Amino acid sequence: MKRTALALVVLLLAAMPLFAHDGKSCDMKTSGKSVELTGTIADNVFHVANSDQKYDLCERSNEEALKVGSDGKAVKVKGKIVHCGGGEKLVIESANKI
Numbered sequence: 141m142k143r144t145a146l147a148l149v150v151l152l153l154a155a156m157p158l159f160a161h162d163g164k165s166c167d168m169k170t171s172g173k174s175v176e177l178t179g180t181i182a183d184n185v186f187h188v189a190n191s192d193q194k195y196d197l198c199e200r201s202n203e204e205a206l207k208v209g210s211d212g213k214a215v216k217v218k219g220k221i222v223h224c225g226g227g228e229k230l231v232i233e234s235a236n237k238i
Contacts, residue, residue, distance in 0.1 A: 172220040175230075178238065179217075181209035186230050189214060195230035198222060205235035214238045 179188040184197045197206070201219070209215040219232040 172222045172231075174218075174220055176216065176218050177230075178214060180212055180214055181206065181235075182212055186217065186232070195221065195228065198224050198229040198231040201230070201232040202234065205232045208235040208237060 177186065177188055179186055179191075181187075181197070186195045186197055188194065205217065209217070215235045215237055217230075217232045217235045219230055219234075221228050222231055223229075
C-alpha cells in the first residue's frame with residue numbers, strides 16, 4: 141500500500157509541470173520572423189491587404205496596438221510571425237492607422 145501511494149505521489153510530481161502553464165505554447169524566442177504588414181483586424185484575425193492571407197492574432201499582442209485596429213479600418217502593423225499552439229500566429233508589437 142505504501143509503495144502504491146509513493147508511486148502515485150512521484151507520478152503526480154512528475155506530471156505537475158505539464159499542467160503548470162495555461163496551455164498556450166508560443167515560441168517567442170526561437171521562432172519569430174519580423175514582419176510589417178498592412179491590412180485589417182477583425183475577430184482576432186489579421187487580414188493582409190490585397191491578399192487572401194490571414195493570421196490569427198497571438199494573445200501576447202500589444203493591447204494598445206490592437207485597439208488602433210479595432211474599428212475595422214486599415215492599419216499598418218509591425219510584429220512577428222511565431223509558432224503558437226500548433227500553428228503560426230501574428231504577434232502585433234505596434235500599429236498605425238493609414
